[in-house]
Amino acid sequence: MFRRTLVSTLSVALCASTAIAQDLPQAGSEYFTAGQALIAERVAAEPNTNTAKNVILFVADGMGIGPNYGIRLFAGQQQGLLGEEYNLPHDLFPHSAIMKTYNINAQTPDSAPTAGAMNSGVKQVFNTINLDDTAIYDDCSSEVPLRLFSEIVADAGKSVGIISTASVAHATPAAVYAKTANRNWFHDAPEGCDDIALQLVNQFEAGVIDVALGGGIRDFAPEGTALDNGTGRRLDGQDLLARLDGLGVQYVHDAETLAAADRSQPIIGLFANSDMSYQEDRPEGEPSLLDMTVTAIEQLQTNEDGFYLMVEAGRVDHALHGGNAHRAFTDGAIFAEAIQAALDMVDLEETLVIVTADHEHVINFQGYCGRGTPITGLCMDIASGQIEHSGEPALADDGLPYTVVTFGNGAGSVLIEQEDGTYAGARPALTQEEVLDPDYLQQALIPMSSETHSGVDVGLWATGPWAHLFGGTMDQETIFHVMNHAAFGSAE
Ligand SMILES: [Zn+2]
Structure with missing residues (x-):
């Protein structure tokens, strides 16, 4: 009874407000009618409580609310608009939240523990990846590893992919698969510890990782080895490219070999010695973030059980560190194109798509x-x-x-x-x-x-199953919990 009364009161109230709105002098304004249309859409919206077969986590490194604003206007102005009225694909997502980014021991975070938080569900120690809260930076003996979202979804039969315009062993992509007391152990680690590139190969072997695309070929071959896109840097003499080949992982090194890759088999793409080029400077033959995103989704979609993909625009952060707004925004604009391409390729009834940053800049x-x-x-x-x-x-x-x-x-x-x-x-x-x-x-x-980075909150935008769980001000480790609930429900 109470419920019915409430509903009828609400509908009377809505009708009354609509009637009042039509009489307002501003009722013919495009701003006004757009606002009305959005509210009508929100009133009619039902929460999507489907199981998420797929999860895509887009992270533009360092793209807090400030850079996101700059990228929006830049992308809009590139299209001939004034810019302010433009919306990036994720600006139009129905759900969003403000995310706190601090690390266990840092007011101003770095990209390793922040991305680790997204992939493990807990805050972590500055400059470490996916270790528990007793971790000591640079101390290999302190490593107490956490279990990751990638490992949970791989156990459930799904595929996992990582993409970065930085090195595939860089902090954000590494947080999907690696556990380390020092985010800079790209190709060498102290005795008794595994470096990050080695851990990536181990995770290919374990069946956790199926696609890895980015830079960092130097980390996969012995010191001095001449490679397609650089020179080997490993001091332990291990040839990880040969090991990947033995595991049946296809190796690709440019846009052409990437396009030709067999989508039914695992792929590693290493397109630069360390980080890939900024979009502004990208040479012909080096795939863009958009190219990598499309190929990875095509590969991951060959698994009928679904996938988890993390896409990082790693160099938005680097351009901001360099104090160069133009390259930060051009890398942000191609990031937005990659998001749109992903939206065009997946069914949002069964795919949770999240867009966020790991931290803000000053x-x-x-x-x-x-x-x-x-x-x-x-x-x-x-x-x-x-x-x-x-x-x-x-x-x-x-x-x-x-x-x-x-x-x-x-x-x-x-x-x-x-x-x-x-x-x-x-x-x-x-x-x-x-x-x-x-x-x-x-x-x-x-x-x-x-x-430097800044400790200021960042934005998060989400659509698809259980995206409505995001809201208010949250800690960024909540991303793991929403992904986990969307994919596995309360059983996991
Ligand atoms: Zn940074």
Whole structure:
């Protein structure tokens, strides 16, 4: 009785508000009708409580709310829009949350324990991957390994893939399969410990990993070995490429061999000596993040039991460390294209898709800029009586223009080391031509050769089965618990 009364009261209230809305002077505005349409869609939406046969976790390394905003405007402006009105594919997902990213012993996190948290369900120690909370950084004897989402899904008969534009042994992809007291043990580890590349091969052998695409070929061959995309660096003399070959894993090294790979067999693709190229600089023949995502999904879809895929835009982080907004945003734009391609290939009735970042950076966005201000350019004044900016740069108190993007610290610092070792400086004058150069480093305050991460929360966007479990402010290890519940329910 109570329920029926409540429902009829609600429907009366909805009708009343609709009627009132039509009478408002703003009712004909496109902003208003778009808002109404979205609410109607939300009212009609039913939660998707299907079992997730597949899970795809997209991580753009370092793409907190700030970079996500910059990438949105950049991608929109590339399409000829003003930019602010544009939506990235994940901006349109029905569910989202704010994620806390701190590590057990760090207010400002690094990419190893943050990605580890997503894959294990617990927070971890700075610079370590998938060890329990007693881990000591760089101390191999402290390793108490955790069980990973990849291992759980592989036991259930599903396939697992990793993709990164960084090395496949880099922190974020490594967090899917490796357990280590030092995220930098790419190809060598102290006595009694397995380095990360070796662990990847062990996980191929164990049937946990089925596809691995990215950079880092140097980590798979003995020191000095000449390779397709670099030179071997292993001091233990192990030829991991030969071992992978013996396991029946196809090795591919460029876009052509990737395209030709047999989708019914495991694949390792190593397209660079260490990290792959930025999208801005990517040579012909090196696959893009989009190419790798499509191929990996094609391979993983040959398993009727489903799959778990982690896709990392690893170099968004590197460009931000370099203080270069242009490359961060171009790598973010291809990341968005990879997300759209994945959405076009899967059935959201049975595929949980999550987009997030591991941590934020110290990127800032200045005001007050008019609509359509190029997001990597100078902040242009708001114009009265027109939507688009005035075409005149806004000026700071020093009488000089400034870019929309700046950094709290980094290589673009306005403080320059003097002959006596002290730092001094002032903001130089800037022209639009200079700041729109892809190599321009935006101004920063504190001088640092490498710009730092920030502890600020990041966004998470989700769609598909059980995506509605995300909401509010959460710790990032909750991602494991949602993936686990979506794939296995309360039984696991
Ligand atoms: Zn980083």
